[in-house]
Every structure is written in structure tokens, then in C-alpha cells.
Amino acid sequence: MEECIRKLLHGFHNFQETYFSGNSELFAQLHHGQHPRVLVIACSDSRVDPALLTSCDPGDIFVIRNVANLVPPYEPGTGHFHGVSAALEYAVRVLKVEHIIILGHSDCGGVRTLLDPGMDFSGSEFLKTWLSLLEPVRKKVETYLPDAPHSTRCRACEEMSLVQGLKNLLTFPWVREAVESRQLFLHGWYFHLTRGVLYSYNRSTREFQVLTGHDQDYNHSWEVAK
Numbered sequence: 001m002e003e004c005i006r007k008l009l010h011g012f013h014n015f016q017e018t019y020f021s022g023n024s025e026l027f028a029q030l031h032h033g034q035h036p037r038v039l040v041i042a043c044s045d046s047r048v049d050p051a052l053l054t055s056c057d058p059g060d061i062f063v064i065r066n067v068a069n070l071v072p073p074y075e076p077g078t079g080h081f082h083g084v085s086a087a088l089e090y091a092v093r094v095l096k097v098e099h100i101i102i103l104g105h106s107d108c109g110g111v112r113t114l115l116d117p118g119m120d121f122s123g124s125e126f127l128k129t130w131l132s133l134l135e136p137v138r139k140k141v142e143t144y145l146p147d148a149p150h151s152t153r154c155r156a157c158e159e160m161s162l163v164q165g166l167k168n169l170l171t172f173p174w175v176r177e178a179v180e181s182r183q184l185f186l187h188g189w190y191f192h193l194t195r196g197v198l199y200s201y202n203r204s205t206r207e208f209q210v211l212t213g214h215d216q217d218y219n220h221s222w223e224v225a226k
């Protein structure tokens with residue numbers, strides 16, 4: 001058996017022996033259904049597991065993961081398979097979550113490919129179309145930050161894609177309705193992989209601010225691009 005699979009089985013055995021056996025009441029309760037109060041929309045990236053990052057228990061968060069933690073706009077119709085929109089609908093209309101967190105992260109390969117001129121998507125069957133959701137963000141960065149360092153442009157792109165996602169969430173009528181009646185609250189969080197810091201988007205100041213952790217070097221040099 002391959003080492004990577006053996007590691008997973010060993011991990012599951014460890015889960016059975018410790019977490020599962022130590023939380024038998026919780027799992028007995030979960031048998032009757034899930035009632036998560038939070039939906040997290042996160043990247044598929046193997047380095048940013050939302051449940052691990054937030055030390056959540058099973059049943060705490062409903063999770064949608066996709067390349068670059070994107071939210072497509074509301075596009076009803078039967079001609080396509082809307083995986084993200086279907087999960088969003090289930091979370092908001094059936095589970096009635098009270099919070100939606102879009103969780104972005106630093107070093108996001110999906111977002112950074114936008115700024116990499118060497119990236120050739122001509123042979124892509126799905127990625128190119130999916131990442132085209134970020135085209136407005138790329139254009140803004142190209143317009144307002146053409147000469148900024150690559151790292152600043154990447155971070156701007158990652159943060160602005162979160163803001164774009166929050167805007168796209170509001171194109172879903174039942175999301176907008178729940179937000180306006182204050183039954184649902186939207187959040188944009190950004191996890192910095194090497195600093196271990198979590199930032200949150202402040203809608204009033206239109207800035208990302210440290211939510212938990214320390215980052216004295218953080219600057220907002222891309223503000224103009226918002």
C-alpha cells in the first residue's frame with residue numbers, strides 16, 4: 001500500500017481511538033441531523049482546511065470548497081450544474097445558517113495564476129472558465145497596481161477576490177433577503193499561511209484588519225485598487 005494512503009488509514013485509526021471514542025455523545029446526537037450555524041466557503045487548497053484552522057467539531061460548519069474559494073453570481077437555469085450555488089442554497093434555505101464566511105488565503109495558486117503571464121490555460125477544460133470569475137479583479141489590479149511588487153499584486157488579488165465573492169453572494173435573492181432582515185451575516189476572512197494570522201474584511205473602512213494574531217508589517221498599499 002502506498003505511503004500516502006497508509007497515512008490516511010493510520011489517521012483514521014487514530015481518530016477512532018481518540019476523537020470518536022471520546023465524543024460518543026456528540027456523534028450519537030449528529031446521527032439525528034446537522035444544524036451548523038456557519039457556512040464556510042474555502043479554497044480546495046490542501047493547506048487551508050477550515051475545520052482544522054478553526055478547531056471545529058463535526059456539525060459546527062457547513063463547508064463549500066472550490067478552486068480559489070470563489071462564489072459565482074446568481075445564474076438560475078437548468079443548463080448547467082451549479083455545484084457551489086446548490087450547496088449555498090442548501091445552507092441558506094434549508095439549514096438556515098446565520099453566518100457565511102468566505103475564507104481566502106495567502107499563496108493561493110488559483111488566484112495567482114491570474115497574474116502569471118506564463119500560465120497557459122489554452123488546454124484547460126474547466127479551470128479557465130472557472131477562474132474567469134476573477135477577471136474583473138485582475139483588471140483592477142492591472143489598472144491600479146501595474147508597478148507594485150508581485151507579492152503586493154498577488155495579495156491585492158487574493159483580498160479583492162474575497163470582496164468580489166461577498167458581492168456575488170448578494171446577487172442570490174434569498175441571501176440578500178436574509179442579510180437585509182439581519183438573519184444572515186457575511187464575513188470575508190483571509191488566512192496568511194506563513195504568518196499564521198487571520199484577517200477580516202471591514203466593510204466600513206474597506207480594509208482587511210487583523211482579526212487574531214500579530215502582523216505589524218501589514219500595510220494597505222493596494223487600497224487604491226478597491
Ligand SMILES: [Zn+2]
Nearest residue numbers: 043045068108
Ligand atoms: Zn487557494
